[in-house]
Amino acid sequence: MIYQQLINGLMLGASYSLVAIGYTLIFGVLNLLYFAHGEVFMVGAFVGLFLVVHLGLGIYGALLGAMVACAALGVISVFVAIRPVPKDRPLAPLISTIGLTIVLQNAAVYFIGGQQLAFPETIKQTLYHVGPVTVSSTQLFILGVAVTLMVLLWLFIEHSKTGRGIRAVAENHETAALLGVDVNRIVLITFVIGSGIAGIAGVLDGLKNSSVSPFMGLGAAVKGLIVMLLGGLGNVPGAMVAGLMLGMIEILSSAYIGTTERDLFSFLILILILLFRPTALFGTRTAEQR
Amino acid sequence: MFAGLIDNYTQQIIIFTGINVIAAFSFFAPFKTGQVSLGQAGFMAIGAYASAVFTQKFGFPFAVSLPCAALLAGVVGVVVGFPALRIKGIYLLLLTLGFGEIVSVIALSWDYVGGAQGYRNIPFNPRTLGYVLGVVVVLIIFFGRLERSSLGRAMDSIHQDETAAEVMGIDVVRIKLMAFGLGAAIAGLAGALYAHQATYIDSTTFNIMMGVEILTFVVVGGGSTYWGPVAGALMLSLLPEFLRTLRDWLELVPVSMTDFFPLNRVYDFLHEFLDFENAKRLIVYGLILMLMMIVRPDGLLTRDALRRFSWRRTPRHA
Numbered sequence: 001m002i003y004q005q006l007i008n009g010l011m012l013g014a015s016y017s018l019v020a021i022g023y024t025l026i027f028g029v030l031n032l033l034y035f036a037h038g039e040v041f042m043v044g045a046f047v048g049l050f051l052v053v054h055l056g057l058g059i060y061g062a063l064l065g066a067m068v069a070c071a072a073l074g075v076i077s078v079f080v081a082i083r084p085v086p087k088d089r090p091l092a093p094l095i096s097t098i099g100l101t102i103v104l105q106n107a108a109v110y111f112i113g114g115q116q117l118a119f120p121e122t123i124k125q126t127l128y129h130v131g132p133v134t135v136s137s138t139q140l141f142i143l144g145v146a147v148t149l150m151v152l153l154w155l156f157i158e159h160s161k162t163g164r165g166i167r168a169v170a171e172n173h174e175t176a177a178l179l180g181v182d183v184n185r186i187v188l189i190t191f192v193i194g195s196g197i198a199g200i201a202g203v204l205d206g207l208k209n210s211s212v213s214p215f216m217g218l219g220a221a222v223k224g225l226i227v228m229l230l231g232g233l234g235n236v237p238g239a240m241v242a243g244l245m246l247g248m249i250e251i252l253s254s255a256y257i258g259t260t261e262r263d264l265f266s267f268l269i270l271i272l273i274l275l276f277r278p279t280a281l282f283g284t285r286t287a288e289q290r
Numbered sequence: 291m292f293a294g295l296i297d298n299y300t301q302q303i304i305i306f307t308g309i310n311v312i313a314a315f316s317f318f319a320p321f322k323t324g325q326v327s328l329g330q331a332g333f334m335a336i337g338a339y340a341s342a343v344f345t346q347k348f349g350f351p352f353a354v355s356l357p358c359a360a361l362l363a364g365v366v367g368v369v370v371g372f373p374a375l376r377i378k379g380i381y382l383l384l385l386t387l388g389f390g391e392i393v394s395v396i397a398l399s400w401d402y403v404g405g406a407q408g409y410r411n412i413p414f415n416p417r418t419l420g421y422v423l424g425v426v427v428v429l430i431i432f433f434g435r436l437e438r439s440s441l442g443r444a445m446d447s448i449h450q451d452e453t454a455a456e457v458m459g460i461d462v463v464r465i466k467l468m469a470f471g472l473g474a475a476i477a478g479l480a481g482a483l484y485a486h487q488a489t490y491i492d493s494t495t496f497n498i499m500m501g502v503e504i505l506t507f508v509v510v511g512g513g514s515t516y517w518g519p520v521a522g523a524l525m526l527s528l529l530p531e532f533l534r535t536l537r538d539w540l541e542l543v544p545v546s547m548t549d550f551f552p553l554n555r556v557y558d559f560l561h562e563f564l565d566f567e568n569a570k571r572l573i574v575y576g577l578i579l580m581l582m583m584i585v586r587p588d589g590l591l592t593r594d595a596l597r598r599f600s601w602r603r604t605p606r607h608a
Contacts, residue, residue: 027380031380033380033383035502080580081580084584085583085584085587086587089587089588090379091326091505091509091513092509092583092587093583094505094509095505095506095509095510095579095582095583096579096580096583096584098502098505098506098576098579099575099576099577099578099579099580099581099583100576100580101576102572102573102575102576102579103573103576103577103580104576105572106568106569106570106572106573106576107569107573109568109569110569110570110573114569218498218499222387222391222498225384225387226388229384233380261395261399263391263395264392264395264396264399267388267391267392267395268392270384270385270388271373271385271388271389271392274373274377274381274384274385274388275373275376275377275385
């Protein structure tokens with residue numbers, strides 16, 4: 001029983017991690033709570049659904065298409081909601097991305113309608129029994145894609161030149177610029193990566209729940225924020241581990257305590273972290289308190 | 291008092307706009323000391339549920355339950371304000387967001403206040419309009435006096451530089467706590483007024499998006515002067531109503547003036563385009579938020595803008 005719950009928690013946590021990675025990357029380079037990230041996730045799910053249902057693509061096509069579409073959306077959001085807004089006022093970019101959130105969510109409602117849509121089964125369902133644990137092929141696929149993405153991203157950030165640029169900008173804008181890092185380009189790349197991953201996460205979420213809805217973004221956004229905080233603001237590996245942890249905590253608390261208390265737990269964790277350990281479990285890359 | 295003069299629909303709009311103005315002031319009070327809260331909807335929920343319980347289960351009259359609800363929300367605000375003293379910026383934003391969600395989870399799982407079914411049959415208060423307008427006027431006068439008082443200046447100085455303010459001998463802890471509690475109490479008022487107008491509330495009524503909306507009222511209106519929250523709340527609450535009436539205005543144009551080739555196409559296009567149902571209206575709302583932050587990132591009204599319109603040649607206090 002407990003092993004089964006842990007596996008379920010891992011599945012849930014994998015999608016939290018993917019959303020939180022985008023948050024934490026963007027927070028790292030811009031010091032901004034990018035409110036529209038949950039809606040990018042939602043758009044990814046709908047693009048995936050469209051590709052599967054109307055173009056008859058397989059799941060890999062859907063994942064790729066959602067990634068590309070969301071990366072493009074990330075670029076657009078930089079040009080409409082980040083760059084034109086003055087940077088010396090901390091609340092202005094927050095409000096403009098809130099505006100973007102409202103636009104994206106209601107555009108989805110306007111074009112698709114306010115109801116849930118079913119996400120077709122694109123992977124052949126088989127159940128694997130390993131000892132006391134039962135895992136479905138869909139769950140394995142989701143976990144596999146998520147882990148692969150996270151490993152690739154980690155390698156990219158730690159070992160590529162652009163990744164080094166992202167880390168430098170996250171540490172200090174001015175110093176990075178002085179050392180010859182093109183900050184604007186790095187911000188754009190960060191949005192492309194974060195949004196692309198959110199798009200994939202959206203499709204995986206649709207696959208997991210067998211449904212997508214225009215309102216799925218807000219919940220994902222809030223969970224992503226908690227995970228970002230738990231892992232340390234701007235800390236990418238931290239977000240990966242923290243996502244898996246939150247998933248397990250939620251599954252375990254809803255299995256052994258109660259379903260309504262599940263959300264209470266995640267928010268209590270949020271508040272405890274804020275009060276007693278603002279540098280989070282794994283520390284933040286930027287140590288100064290904001 | 292006003293019931294005979296205006297129709298029900300207009301009355302509803304004035305009431306909810308007024309409640310939004312009060313909610314905007316509830317954000318403005320802690321914001322004046324630099325504390326940004328996404329949890330004002332949570333305090334509204336406390337005020338709303340408290341007033342519902344006081345009137346329906348304890349039999350208090352509304353005139354008593356309203357201040358009691360505000361007081362309770364204010365006390366919770368001070369309690370939340372203590373931990374909020376230690377953190378700022380994005381951490382405070384997340385803390386208050388988490389607080390708002392915890393309130394709604396408690397409302398969802400506590401059966402005494404209706405649980406998942408929501409709180410039904412809250413006594414309707416026929417005099418809400420008078421109360422709302424009264425509270426708005428009192429708040430405008432209060433914040434107007436505050437802006438020119440030494441306490442208000444102390445709050446502004448904490449907003450600008452906490453350390454400097456402390457060095458100047460300002461009791462930063464006391465003032466920040468007081469501001470947070472005051473904001474929570476004002477939010478409690480707004481929530482209580484809401485509850486007795488809507489007569490039904492549940493755990494999703496005062497959700498994250500409402501907290502976000504309250505923040506946008508103040509930032510869009512302008513956070514540097516007390517007219518900012520009023521302007522922002524008025525503009526953003528009345529915008530949907532304005533969009534609704536655009537098409538009515540178009541229909542006032544006589545048919546004979548548009549019934550020939552190029553104009554009839556334009557007319558038909560506009561008629562189609564101005565059909566703002568809910569989603570389309572919210573899209574326009576979001577676009578306006580984005581546009582506002584590009585054009586006026588300090589908000590609609592700033593102190594400089596107000597000074598230009600002021601009848602006083604020189605400000606009383608420079």
